[in-house]
Amino acid sequence: MTLEPAKPFPNLEVPAEDEYLYCIRCGACLYTCPTYRESRRETDSPRGRIFLARKLLEGHVPLGANLTEQMYRCLACGACNVACPVGNEPADIALQLRWLAQQAEPAKWKELVFHKVLASPGLMEAGTIPLRMYQLLGFRAVANALRLTSLLPRQLRDMERQLPRIPAKTARSQIPAVTEPMGVQRARVGFFLGCAQNLLLSEGSQASVRVLARNGNQVVTPRAVQCCGMPAIGYGDWDALRAFARYNIELFEKLDADVIVTDCATCGSTLKEYGHYLSGDQQWAERAADFSSRVRDVSEYLASIELTKPSGRVEARVTYHDPCHLVRAQEVSSQPRELLRMIDGLEFVEMQEADWCCGSAGTQIITHYETSMAVLDKKMANAAATQPDYIASGCPGCQMQLTVGCKRTGLRARVVHPVQLLDRAYRDSG
Ligand code: SF4
Numbered sequence: 001m002t003l004e005p006a007k008p009f010p011n012l013e014v015p016a017e018d019e020y021l022y023c024i025r026c027g028a029c030l031y032t033c034p035t036y037r038e039s040r041r042e043t044d045s046p047r048g049r050i051f052l053a054r055k056l057l058e059g060h061v062p063l064g065a066n067l068t069e070q071m072y073r074c075l076a077c078g079a080c081n082v083a084c085p086v087g088n089e090p091a092d093i094a095l096q097l098r099w100l101a102q103q104a105e106p107a108k109w110k111e112l113v114f115h116k117v118l119a120s121p122g123l124m125e126a127g128t129i130p131l132r133m134y135q136l137l138g139f140r141a142v143a144n145a146l147r148l149t150s151l152l153p154r155q156l157r158d159m160e161r162q163l164p165r166i167p168a169k170t171a172r173s174q175i176p177a178v179t180e181p182m183g184v185q186r187a188r189v190g191f192f193l194g195c196a197q198n199l200l201l202s203e204g205s206q207a208s209v210r211v212l213a214r215n216g217n218q219v220v221t222p223r224a225v226q227c228c229g230m231p232a233i234g235y236g237d238w239d240a241l242r243a244f245a246r247y248n249i250e251l252f253e254k255l256d257a258d259v260i261v262t263d264c265a266t267c268g269s270t271l272k273e274y275g276h277y278l279s280g281d282q283q284w285a286e287r288a289a290d291f292s293s294r295v296r297d298v299s300e301y302l303a304s305i306e307l308t309k310p311s312g313r314v315e316a317r318v319t320y321h322d323p324c325h326l327v328r329a330q331e332v333s334s335q336p337r338e339l340l341r342m343i344d345g346l347e348f349v350e351m352q353e354a355d356w357c358c359g360s361a362g363t364q365i366i367t368h369y370e371t372s373m374a375v376l377d378k379k380m381a382n383a384a385a386t387q388p389d390y391i392a393s394g395c396p397g398c399q400m401q402l403t404v405g406c407k408r409t410g411l412r413a414r415v416v417h418p419v420q421l422l423d424r425a426y427r428d429s430g
């Protein structure tokens with residue numbers, strides 16, 4: 001007699017059995033996992049998360065707060081996916097279980113955040129006004145000069161440190177709708193401006209557009225772009241992700257671009273997955289697959305074309321941190337290094353464990369502060385050993401986390417996007 005496993009979620013979409021059943025418990029994933037390295041708890045490991053998923057989906061344990069919390073402790077760094085010899089993807093399972101939890105019990109705040117605020121560039125910009133005022137009216141400078149921030153609880157102090165120097169104007173208001181190429185046009189690029197780049201790190205995207213144009217690309221930057229959808233995936237709201245995807249696909253189809261480029265690793269990894277997330281939607285599957293096939297990270301794209309060598313110099317020692325969403329989600333790691341090595345005067349120094357997660361993972365500094373900082377402190381020890389003037393990284397989340405790390409450890413290094421250094425070398429060329 002064959003026993004049918006229980007079906008605890010008959011009305012919900014659940015991960016397919018072959019995605020969680022075949023863990024052979026070899027442990028190869030354990031020592032790649034940043035959360036396991038910190039806690040040494042099995043439930044905090046990829047193998048433990050797979051085990052919990054299996055117990056849940058076979059009906060042996062409930063979908064309660066404890067189990068969901070283990071899935072939210074995962075940094076979704078993807079290191080375990082690469083390490084597993086039988087092809088399990090524990091990182092994806094953790095995200096799928098967050099989605100299952102959301103389907104079973106939708107959280108109301110997500111409706112507001114993902115379906116309204118992140119869907120409106122104007123609302124998001126309005127949301128950062130208090131932060132802008134805090135900085136532009138000098139409150140931040142005064143608080144730092146008087147060391148008032150040292151009176152804050154540690155977590156709030158580190159969250160304050162995470163804020164970059166917020167630009168007076170958003171990238172959306174600075175980057176022209178169309179930037180004409182220098183010299184002969186070789187391609188028409190649709191530039192996907194991510195939310196964090198737009199609001200907090202606009203210098204990075206302005207540099208990306210300049211470098212693209214400098215190398216013969218006409219750059220079209222749509223202002224009405226919406227969030228890529230990664231925050232929604234991280235919090236299990238795949239309906240919101242699919243809404244963002246349909247909107248952005250339609251927007252970029254109108255541009256008639258040869259390629260879609262972004263300088264945010266997180267956005268790029270999500271845009272490249274639109275085809276996957278909409279594969280079950282007959283009306284959108286083909287359009288989404290076409291869209292995703294044309295997406296490139298800015299370093300990936302620049303390394304694939306014939307670049308003009310900058311004649312300016314950047315006399316600095318630079319190390320590089322691989323964002324998880326670039327090195328594993330997009331398998332882009334040599335290209336940013338190639339760009340940095342093009343720059344005369346720049347001394348590139350590889351750090352140990354450059355491809356280990358920095359502990360950012362979106363909002364972990366808020367939701368799982370202790371683990372996030374423990375993972376960051378290891379990253380900073382490796383970065384500091386290279387004695388860098390700059391730490392380069394192509395993800396705004398990583399950049400902000402590394403900025404906290406520099407302030408926590410007193411490391412006097414600037415955190416930048418690699419393309420910013422390339423841009424500087426071009427601009428110094430005259
Ligand atoms: S994605 Fe990263 S944090 Fe999550 S289980 Fe895998 S290795 Fe650990």
Ligand code: SF4
Nearest residue numbers: 023024026027029084
């Ligand atoms: S590496 Fe794969 S098979 Fe081995 S314990 Fe981890 S998830 Fe299971």
